[in-house]
Amino acid sequence: MAYDFNLFVIGAGSGGIATARRAAQYGAKVAVAEVDRLGGTCVNRGCVPKKLMVYASHFASHVQEAAGYGWTFEPGQFDWNHMIQAVNNEVTRLNGIYQQMIDNAEVALYQGHARFVDAHTIDVAGKTVTAEKILIAVGGKPHRPEIPGIELAITSDEIFHLAQQPKRMVIFGGGYIGCEFACILNALGTEVTQIIRRDKVLRGFDDDIRTEVQTAMERHGIRIVTDELVSLEKTDSGLQVNLKNNNMVLVDVVGLSALGRKPRLDNLGLKNTRVEVTNGAIAVDAHSQTTESNIYAVGDCTNRINLTPVAISEGRAFADTLYGGQRRVMNYDNVPSAVFTTPEVATVGITEAEAIEKYGEVAIRVYRSRFRPMYYTLPQLEEKTLMKLIVYVQNDRILGAHMVGDGAAEIIQGVAIAIKMGATKADFDATIGIHPSSAEEFVTMR
Structure with missing residues (x-):
């Protein structure tokens, strides 16, 4: 045919x-x-x-x-x-x-x-x-959950076309989309409340990373509440957000639904x-x-x-x-990713929990470095960077690299190349760091 x-x-x-x-x-x-x-x-x-x-x-x-x-x-x-x-x-x-x-x-x-x-x-x-x-x-x-009044909420698609900046906003969901917009709007001056269903944001990421970024978000002024959305309704005082644990939040413009795709x-x-x-x-x-x-x-x-x-x-x-006559398949191992929160998150490889589940706790070694970058010393701000490496003891191979801090995506992109090529902790240790930089921490952790 x-x-x-x-x-x-x-x-x-x-x-x-x-x-x-x-x-x-x-x-x-x-x-x-x-x-x-x-x-x-x-x-x-x-x-x-x-x-x-x-x-x-x-x-x-x-x-x-x-x-x-x-x-x-x-x-x-x-x-x-x-x-x-x-x-x-x-x-x-x-x-x-x-x-x-x-x-x-x-x-x-x-x-x-x-x-x-x-x-x-x-x-x-x-x-x-x-x-x-x-x-x-x-x-x-x-994704829009089937709850009363959900039509009153916008999704992440509509945020780019809001005619006016919200003064008060509630964001539902602790995934990367919800966290990114919470940070954006908070830094632009909107009063942000983020409703998450679990105790930490960014489910699926390394636990240390989740804790670090959530702590920073709250320190920057984002109110994070663990609860579940029950309904939305329009009132004379604004959009009323009703939560499961008898909590209520009022916003003046809109609630942003960020509950996945x-x-x-x-x-x-x-x-x-x-x-x-x-x-x-x-x-x-x-x-x-x-x-x-x-x-x-x-x-x-x-x-x-x-x-x-x-x-x-x-x-x-x-x-x-x-x-093209080149039979090949996509390789899903060690795909790096980033979350553009403030501070930024980036990761490649598996988490500490995944490594323990796969190899056992005694078979892995974890390296961490948490510090204030030089940039923040003169402004005297307590902004922190967290870096983490997960290493398989048997062959010294790096299983995962995770970071919270300025330039995380730019740094992890380079680290991802090394991990994709099978780099070991000894390879990292043998690499001379660029001083002074945050990135050098990845090759100086002991």
């Missing part, structure tokens, strides 16, 4: 576009469908605009810290609308770059919602196309295929192949490791295998 395309990609986010471009470079005839703006969550509602807001949130503290070095500044005034406009202008610029990338790759773009008619046929806004292979790269969306599979027409969905995500094998032999999936809709660089790597591995 003759198909319209060799490959049709549903979703023009980072993973989808990376796959489409790579496949087209190998000579495949490729199309991509997108119902929203190009670039997906990362460019439009995630990594990029959020990181720009993180930068914006740091300037007030820079002014305070500068006084310790002899600088005097007049009190500044923050313009929320200017920041939001500037952030969204940058997103628009990036949308244009993504359009240029697919144009240069000669990838056809179908604007509209795509759904399966059958395993080889896609309907895009009423137009039918066929493809030999189809890749699902639709990403995820914020789930694959965006609504109205995709998967029932017209043999694609299997497990626990709300598309089931795939090591080659990103679904239970329908010609249909594949990458990125957050598969709920493996939901990070933009992972989706891109999965997509490129798929394209290399099917169209």
Whole structure:
């Protein structure tokens, strides 16, 4: 049978576009469908605009810290609308770059919602196309719990378009999205209450890291409450947040729902295929192949490791295998990640608890260093950095590296290369540190 395309990609986010471009470079005839703006969550509602807001949130503290070095500044005034406009202008610029990338790759773009008619046929806004292979790269969306009044809360998607800065805000959820926005808004002057269901934020991260960052967040003025959301209601005094333990919080503008994300599979027409969905995500094998032999999936809709660089790597591995004659799979070992809280968190490898569970407590050795970076000595601020290495005693190999502190993501990115290559503690010890720097602590811990 003759198909319209060799490959049709549903979703023009980072993973989808990376796959489409790579496949087209190998000579495949490729199309991509997108119902929203190009670039997906990362460019439009995630990594990029959020990181720009993180930068914006740091300037007030820079002014305070500068006084310790002899600088005097007049009190500044923050313009929320200017920041939001500037952030969204940058997103628009990036949308244009993504359009240029697919144009240069000669990838056809179908604007509209795509759904399966059958395993080889896609309907895009009423137009039918066929493809030999189809890749699902639709990403995820914020999860809204089914509780009374939840429609009064915005999600992390809408925060980038708020017309006014909230004076009082409650954030639900202790994951990385909730923590990042709590820190951003708090530093910009919003009174923030964060509601978490467990005793610590950032479940899944190393316990020392969780404790360190939560302590710092509370010291910076974020009120963290362990409780569960029961309902939201609008009152004359503001938005009333009702919690399980008879607690109540009033906010003047909005509550931000940051309770995780789930694959965006609504109205995709998967029932017209043999694609299997497990626990709300598309089931795939090591080659990103679904239970329908010609249909594949990458990125957050598969709920493996939901990070933009992972989706891109999965997509490129798929394209290399099917169209480039280079059969390979994505390697999920030692994938580094960061949380852009204040202070910043970054990590690679396994946690101390995971190492103990896998090897036993006597088989690992843990190194920690907690200190005040030199930068904060003259401003006389008690900001701390925590670094941690987990080592397997039997072969001295480093199993995990974790950090809380300024520049954590930049530092751990380099450390991740060493760990990916199988570095030992002896390798770290033999490396000369850059002095004076925080990073040198990773090669001087004893």
